Amino acid sequence: MMQKKVCMLGGFAVGKTSLVRRFVSNVFSDHYHTTIGVTVEKKSVTVDDRDVMLVLWDLYGEDEFQRVRDSYLRGSSGYILVMDGTRRATLDAAFALQQTALQTVGTVPFISIINKADVRSEWEIDERTIEQLRERGWTVLFGSAKLGQGVEELFVTLATQIVHAAPIPRDCL
Amino acid sequence: MSVDEDWTQLRTLLLSPEQTQLDELRDRLDNRAVQPRDVSRVLPEAFAVRGERDPQLATVLTPYVENGFVATIRKSPRAIVDAIAPIMGPAIRQAIARALQGMTQSFNHSLDESLSVRGLRWRLEAWRTGRPFAEVVLLHTLRYRVEQVFLIHRETGLLLHHVGAEGAVVQDQQVLSGMLTAIQSYVRDSFGASPDQTLDHFRVGEWTVWIEQGSHAYLAGVVRGTPPETLREDFQAALDDIHAQQPDALTHFDGDAAPFKATQTCLENCLHAHYEPPPRPSALKLWILGGAMILLLSWWGVMAYQTHARWSNLLVELGTEPGMVVTVAKSTLTGYHLEGLRDPLAKDPSAMVVEAGLEPSSIKAVWSPYYSLDPQLVETRAHSMLHAPTTVKLSVEGDTLVATGSASTEWARETRRLASLVPGISIYRDEGLVTTSIPDLLERINRTVVRFRSGSSIVEPSERAALGAGSMALRELDQAVSQSGQRVRLEVLGSTDDTGSVTRNIQLSKERAHVVLVALGGDQLGEATTVIAGLAQSTDQRGSTGEARDRRIVTLRATLTVANRGNEAARP
Missing domain, CATH: 3.30.1330.60 (OmpA-like domain)
Structure with a gap:
């Protein structure tokens, strides 16, 4: 079966682990987050009648105390940028992380998701900002880890993009 | 004929062989491409020379040979079957023999341990933990065993292939591969180590994880026990082989681990195991143990015989004792069991047990009371019930109580009334009794x-x-x-x-x-x-x-x- 490494990136407490929990059934202890800054999970999805195993590296949310380790990003076939709609600051964190990912793994497929769609009225990220993101070429999805909304779509969409993406040699980046 | 023609003729006559050679040399220089004919002349020697120097030739040729072999099988399988039949038979027999030998060794190992004190302890452990006894024996006699080997892509942390020993607990391999890679990155980053400085091994309880790094993949072996350092060389050799066999698949790995199924044999060769041979008990120990057993059995036999003899004697004594009737007498696992009838005036059975040399606690006795018609007891009973004065002598003849001696008139009168109420007495006679008021x-x-x-x-x-x-x-x-x-x-x-x-x-x-x-x-x-x-x-x-x-x-x-x-x- 085809395996693909996918990193979950995002600011502190944006709901990365909650999204993973919604997606996979068996989750390692959160303890690893606070010790080595990552937990690894796996989940199979079907793309074009082919099974693809996503090996999800759920990285600890970047904040002032802990930064995402570049080494964890290496070898990723794609990544997911998670933002919290109710905190605009998480958008800035997403920008920074996208730049880090770009420098580390190159132009691999990625998808951004704005979490907490269940409390849309409290969002600080407005429609115009979202439109600007899309204009930059970002795929922006809305989801709610709490309700499970948009979670399956998120991972399947990314898996599809990864499978369809032509392999780009690192030397050409 | 002109002069030039003469010269040409002369030159041809003198230099013709050399000219031919020169033409050939010129042709070779003009046409420098290697001719198959030339290669065919040196090819066998070239193979031999390169093959002696290093294994690269074999590594390079392997895929082509494999492809050719596969193509041949597809094209004419019958020919292949005919060709390999003579070697397949012995190979299968050998494999079966090895499997049987392994089973026999395991069985013998378990049998050796099953009769020792240590074996009994392990049997208890097996019963407690619910594991098979053979598995417990193997775990305790194990010096080391490579239980799992992971081949992991270095950059992505994705699992390329995995093999596990029989009975080993295999975790979620893909997730474990990712976590192993993350841990290595974490340790390296935390200590500011350079990329070539890597996590060598780590230990968890009785397991050690050994990591050997290759240029594109690394090998992680989960070892139970204490492995020898030479095992690392085996790991490295396996990793080198895999890199030599799969250079393209490793360089252009895109998540498809299918090509690495071919590394199965290579990784399985790393599943070493070494067990501690069971200590042979010395002959002296066996003799002492055997002697002690014989002494113990002899002592037990003598004690059992003596106890049985005492028990038999006690039964005889009880059978002849007036006022006692034994109805049930049997030996049980914990001692003896007695049931019977006992006159209250009869001898105390507990005292008889002690007199017989038996432990009273070893006998459980149930006595039901009754009146015995034994003359001796009837006489004792009459004395007790009639309060006969010492001047009176009472004797029993059959069912008759005879009173002689002297007594008061009052006692004599009262006794005539009460005598027949004494169990065992029907008739009372006191002709020989002198009465005084x-x-x-x-x-x-x-x-x-x-x-x-x-x-x-x-x-x-x-x-x-x-x-x-x-x-x-x-x-x-x-x-x-x-x-x-x-x-x-x-x-x-x-x-x-x-x-x-x-x-x-x-x-x-x-x-x-x-x-x-x-x-x-x-x-x-x-x-x-x-x-x-x-x-x-x-x-x-x-x-x-x-x-x-x-x-x-x-x-x-x-x-x-x-x-x-x-x-x-x-x-x-």
């Missing part, structure tokens, strides 16, 4: 006179008959009144004649009274109260003429009182 006995006692010589307090032989009659009457009276709630009060009155001083006479009177009382056995009279009195001169005038000799006497005066005090000897 209490007044008669009182009179006989009060009639007793013991005479003394002048100044003496010694009972004369001639007086013993009178003393004996008084004593007999006194005992009969004591027993006769014992059931009536009354008590005999006996006064022993000593006296003297008028010779000598009054003081001396009073002393002498007391001495005489005391001597008579002792002779009567007065201090042993059951319910009687005795009083000793000394008089200077007798007031009793039972002598015929009141002569002096009639006053040197001791007389008895018995009366009946209501019983309320214990036996006492009162002195004035």
Whole structure:
């Protein structure tokens, strides 16, 4: 079966682990987050009648105390940028992380998701900002880890993009 | 013919062979491409030379040979089957033999350990943990065993291939591969190590994870126990082979691990295991153990025989003992069990058990009470129920109770009424019983006179008959009144004649009274109260003429009182 490494990136407490929990059934202890800054999970999805195993590296949310380790990003076939709609600051964190990912793994497929769609009225990220993101070429999805909304779509969409993406040699980046 | 033609002809004649050689050399120089014919001449030698130098040739040729082999199988499988049949048969037999040998070794290993103390401990552990005994034995005798080998892509942390030993606990391999990679990155980043400085190994409980790095992939071996350092060389060799066999697949790995199934054999070769051979018990130990066992068995046999003999003797004793009937006697795992009937007057069975040399706690006995018709017990029962005085002798003849001796009229009358109620007695006979009434006995006692010589307090032989009659009457009276709630009060009155001083006479009177009382056995009279009195001169005038000799006497005066005090000897 085809395996693909996918990193979950995002600011502190944006709901990365909650999204993973919604997606996979068996989750390692959160303890690893606070010790080595990552937990690894796996989940199979079907793309074009082919099974693809996503090996999800759920990285600890970047904040002032802990930064995402570049080494964890290496070898990723794609990544997911998670933002919290109710905190605009998480958008800035997403920008920074996208730049880090770009420098580390190159132009691999990625998808951004704005979490907490269940409390849309409290969002600080407005429609115009979202439109600007899309204009930059970002795929922006809305989801709610709490309700499970948009979670399956998120991972399947990314898996599809990864499978369809032509392999780009690192030397050409 | 011109001169030029002559020269040409001459040159041809002289230099023709050399010219031909020169033309050939020119052709070779002009056409520098390798000719198959030339290669074919040196190819075997070239293979031989390169093959001796390093294994690269074999590594390079392997895929082509494999592809050719696969193509041949597809094209004409029959030819392949015919070709390999002669070697497949022995190979299969060898594999089966190895498997059987492994099973036999495992079985022998388990059997060796199953009879030792250590083996019993492990058997207990197997029972406690629910694991098979053979597995527990293997775990304890294990020096090391490579339980799992992971081949992991270095950059992505994705699993390329995995093999595990039989029975090893295999975790989620893909997730574990990712976490292993993350841990390595974390450690390297945390210590600021350079990329070539990597995590070598780490230990968790009884497991050690050994990591060997390659240029594109690394190999992680999960080892239980303490592996030798040479194992690392095996890991590295396997990793080198894999890099040599799969250079393209590793360089352009895109998540498809299918090509790495070919590394199965390579990784399986890393699944080493080494077990500690069971220690052979020395011959001396075996002899000591065997001797101790024989001694123990002998001692147990002797003890068992002795106990059984004592048990048999006890049963015989119980069978002959009056008043006991054994109905059930059997030996159990914990001791012996007895059931039977026992007359309350029969001997105590516990005492008989002790006398037989057996431990009372080893025998559980259940006795039901009953009346035995054994003459001895019937007689004892009659004595007990009828309160026969000591002057009466009771004997049992069949179902007849015979009373002889002497007794009070009251006792005789009461016994005639009660005798037939004694279990085992139908008939009562007392023709040989002499009866006397209490007044008669009182009179006989009060009639007793013991005479003394002048100044003496010694009972004369001639007086013993009178003393004996008084004593007999006194005992009969004591027993006769014992059931009536009354008590005999006996006064022993000593006296003297008028010779000598009054003081001396009073002393002498007391001495005489005391001597008579002792002779009567007065201090042993059951319910009687005795009083000793000394008089200077007798007031009793039972002598015929009141002569002096009639006053040197001791007389008895018995009366009946209501019983309320214990036996006492009162002195004035």
